[in-house]
Amino acid sequence: MSSPSRRAVLRGLALAAAASAAPLPALAASPASASSAGYVPPLRQMRGMWIASVVNINWPSKTGLTPEQQRAEFEAWCDLAVARRLNSLFVQIRPTADAFWPSPYEPWSQYLTGTQGQDPGYDPLGFAVEAAHRRGLAFHAWFNPYRVSMQADPAKLHPDHPGRRHPEWIVPYGGKLYYNPGIPEVRAFVQDAMLDAVTRYDIDGVHFDDYFYPVNTTEFDDSAAYAAYGGGFADLASWRRDNVDLLVREMQQRVRRAKPEVIWGIGPSGIWRNKATDPLGSDTSGGQSYDNLHADTRTWVRKGWLDYIAPQLYWYIGQSNADYAKLVPWWSGVAAGTGVQLWIGQAAYKAGTAGQPAEWFQPDELSRHLTLNRDHPEVGGDIWYNAADVRDDRLGSISGVLNEHYTRPALAPLLPRLAGGKPPRSPVLASARRVSGGVELHVEATGPRAPFQFAVFRFDRPARRQDFADAAHLVAVVPGDRHVRWVDPGGAPGHHYYVTAVDRASRQSEPSHERSVH
Numbered sequence: 001m002s003s004p005s006r007r008a009v010l011r012g013l014a015l016a017a018a019a020s021a022a023p024l025p026a027l028a029a030s031p032a033s034a035s036s037a038g039y040v041p042p043l044r045q046m047r048g049m050w051i052a053s054v055v056n057i058n059w060p061s062k063t064g065l066t067p068e069q070q071r072a073e074f075e076a077w078c079d080l081a082v083a084r085r086l087n088s089l090f091v092q093i094r095p096t097a098d099a100f101w102p103s104p105y106e107p108w109s110q111y112l113t114g115t116q117g118q119d120p121g122y123d124p125l126g127f128a129v130e131a132a133h134r135r136g137l138a139f140h141a142w143f144n145p146y147r148v149s150m151q152a153d154p155a156k157l158h159p160d161h162p163g164r165r166h167p168e169w170i171v172p173y174g175g176k177l178y179y180n181p182g183i184p185e186v187r188a189f190v191q192d193a194m195l196d197a198v199t200r201y202d203i204d205g206v207h208f209d210d211y212f213y214p215v216n217t218t219e220f221d222d223s224a225a226y227a228a229y230g231g232g233f234a235d236l237a238s239w240r241r242d243n244v245d246l247l248v249r250e251m252q253q254r255v256r257r258a259k260p261e262v263i264w265g266i267g268p269s270g271i272w273r274n275k276a277t278d279p280l281g282s283d284t285s286g287g288q289s290y291d292n293l294h295a296d297t298r299t300w301v302r303k304g305w306l307d308y309i310a311p312q313l314y315w316y317i318g319q320s321n322a323d324y325a326k327l328v329p330w331w332s333g334v335a336a337g338t339g340v341q342l343w344i345g346q347a348a349y350k351a352g353t354a355g356q357p358a359e360w361f362q363p364d365e366l367s368r369h370l371t372l373n374r375d376h377p378e379v380g381g382d383i384w385y386n387a388a389d390v391r392d393d394r395l396g397s398i399s400g401v402l403n404e405h406y407t408r409p410a411l412a413p414l415l416p417r418l419a420g421g422k423p424p425r426s427p428v429l430a431s432a433r434r435v436s437g438g439v440e441l442h443v444e445a446t447g448p449r450a451p452f453q454f455a456v457f458r459f460d461r462p463a464r465r466q467d468f469a470d471a472a473h474l475v476a477v478v479p480g481d482r483h484v485r486w487v488d489p490g491g492a493p494g495h496h497y498y499v500t501a502v503d504r505a506s507r508q509s510e511p512s513h514e515r516s517v518h
Contacts, residue, residue, distance in 0.1 A: 026456075026478040026486060027085050027136065027409035030402070039374075041471045044506065045410035046308075046343040046381025048088035049390050050142065050267075051077055053111050054095035055150060058387045063114030067122040070112070074128050078135050080391050084398065085406040087477070088138040090207050090267075090383060093125050094194060097148040097163065097179065101125035101201065105193035107158040117158035129201055136453045136479035138412050138504075140205030140263070143194045145247060147211055148177040162189065173220045181213060181243045182225035191247070191254055198258050204504060205263035206255050210312060212244045213294040240294040248305050261418055261505045265308035267345050267383065270315070270327055272298045272334075282330040286315075286322040301340045307415050308341035310383050314350065316359040317368060324369055332378040339416045341380045344373060348384045352394030367400040380413050409477040411455060414506040424451045424501040424509045432497045432515035439491025439517050443484045443499050451480040451501035455508065458488065459496045468500070468511060477502070493517050 051058045059077060060070045081089060093100040098109040098116060101124065107117035112124060125141070132139040148163050149156070152172045157163050163170045163177065169186050171178045179186045198206060214220060216237060226236055233239035248266070255264045269289045273281035277288060280298070289295040301309050311331055315322040328344065335342040346369060350360045359365060373379040384390050384398075393399055425447040432441050443454050456476040457468065467473055478486045480501065491497075496516045501509040 026476040027082060027087065028476045029408045029474070029490070030085075039405075039407075041405065041408050041410060043411055043469060043471045043474065044380070044413050046088060046310075046341070046383065046413050047084075047086040047406065047410055048090050048138075048140070048343070048381070048383040049081060049084075049086055049348075049387050050383060050385045051089060051091045051387045052095075053092040053100065053109065054144070056111050059091075060112060063111065067120060070120070070124065071122070071127055071131075074124075075131055077387050078131050078137060080387065081137055082135050084390055085402060085409055086137070086384075086390075087410060087412045088140060088204075088383075089132050090140045090142045090205075091128055091132075092142040092144070092209075093128075093197065094141075094143040095147070096144065096150060097146075097161070097190075097193075099125075099193075099197075100128075101197055103193065103196055105162070105189070105196060107161055117160065125197060125201055129203060133202070133452070134479060136477055138204040139202075140207045141197055141201070141203045142207045142209065143197075144209055144211055145190050145194070146179045146181055146213075148179055150176055152177060171220055171222055173214055176214070178214060178220075180222050180225055181247065182222050182229055182240065184229070187243070187247055187250070191251060194251075195254055195258060198255060198262060203262060205265065206251070208251075208266040210267060210269045210289070210293070210295075212247075213240055216240075216292050216294065237291070237294060241290070241296050244294050245296060245299070245305075248300050252305050261421075263307045263415060265306050265310060265341070265343075266297070266300070267310040267312060268295055268297045269293065270311040270313045270345070271322060272296075283326045284322045285320075298334055301334050301338055304338055304340060306340050307417070308343055308380075308413075309335070310343040310345050312345035312347075312385070313369075314345065314347035314385075316350075316357065316365055317372065318359065319357075325372060328372060328376055328379065332376040335378045341413055341415065342378045343380055343413075344369070344382045346382045346384050348389035348398065349386060351389070351397035361395065363395040363397055364400050366397045367404045370401060370405045381410075408471040408474050410471060410474075411453070411477060411502060411508070412506045414508075418505045418507065421505060421507055423507040424503045426509045427451070427454060427499050427501045427512050429497060429499045429512040429515045432491075432495075432517050434491075434493065434517060435487060437487050438489040439495065439497070440485060440487045441497060441499070441515070443478070443486070443512075445480065445482050445501065447501070450482050451509075452504045453480050453502040454478045454484060454486075455500045455502055456486065456488070457498045457500070457511070458491065459498075460494060462496055462514060463498055463511070468498075468508075491517060 110116040112120040230239040428444040430442040498511040
């Protein structure tokens, strides 16, 4: 998700987001467009965006910003997410074996100050989690497991960097440095480094991107590790795939032991294998993650080693070598019956970008992706790459998605393994009264803790139980607190309101008692 060619297109100053992202008090409904009038959106849907930190793609937008400027930038990204009716952020906090928090394992990231190991003067991860949660946004901590540096000289790493203390862990390749996935101590170390953030911060998810082994050749020189640990494997590629499989399985086990309600998933490249290579593969002819990156993504899903998978389907409908319309059904078939959620990585960065094929200059290309997704119930939502493109809205492509598909807010998905947990207590809807701007609701939490969110439903009649199963009457998702006041600008006499409490796992309470407006 952060190759040099993409970076050239995607780099932009996040400071500009403050001017274009109007903060809203809640994820609120909008008037439906004519073409979406018959569409009832689901109550739960992943609507996320990736916020990249490597080489300062999104946040911080450049090195040398003051803590106040960095905080303001992140607040602007959060406000953008609310304005675009998203519900989740995927924030890169360990881009190159470094940290956006005071880690005992690895140095401060150079992308904060320009100097690896230099304290930025505040805790970026702690601040970012709090800023997201204050708006009712889920925070998924995005880690790159094995990339050590975007340059190839180990001497340029911080003197206390683990790669300096353990030079045998490092493999140079393609002008970059990587940890060697084939060394058991490395695999344990990178998990320890990432689990430090999981255990110390109130994050909602652990997320890997699409980078594992960088290449399927011996130019990535792990021959010594293969000689030491590769016995019993048919070839180098099989051993490498097993190393990545071990990382995925072990991360699932360790995350669940540490915090069972934290979500664990991966956003891999979008093609597992082509059908010409493997009859189980997709009808495509693009790069294969199984072969090129040693990432056996299909097996991860089929064996339930993830809570979700978010393949990067960064191709247009009808593309000859990788047709979006063929890949969504293929991935739906892989996920069916597994309990693993399927979310789609969407290429907002390609829409209206110079040098892209003509199809990416059709304003409705991305909207048509989501229309196609509706025919595949396994698809539980989308994640957009990346935040700057969600902000920039070239060709009105993101506006089209909002007008066609995101007309109402949506709760984040509820994992099947968490659905049986205890839901929050029903809130009290203390009042619903007319004010000059619409109808003001006063909601009170009843449990020992304030819920993460309140979901507000509006009807023109008393509600039935089945009316709460979709978002047809959901008008807002409001950040939770002990006492919340929220004004519904579309409220009017004759409306009936109900509110449910939602916890961090996205479990929902029974509805409050009704309040009608006279």
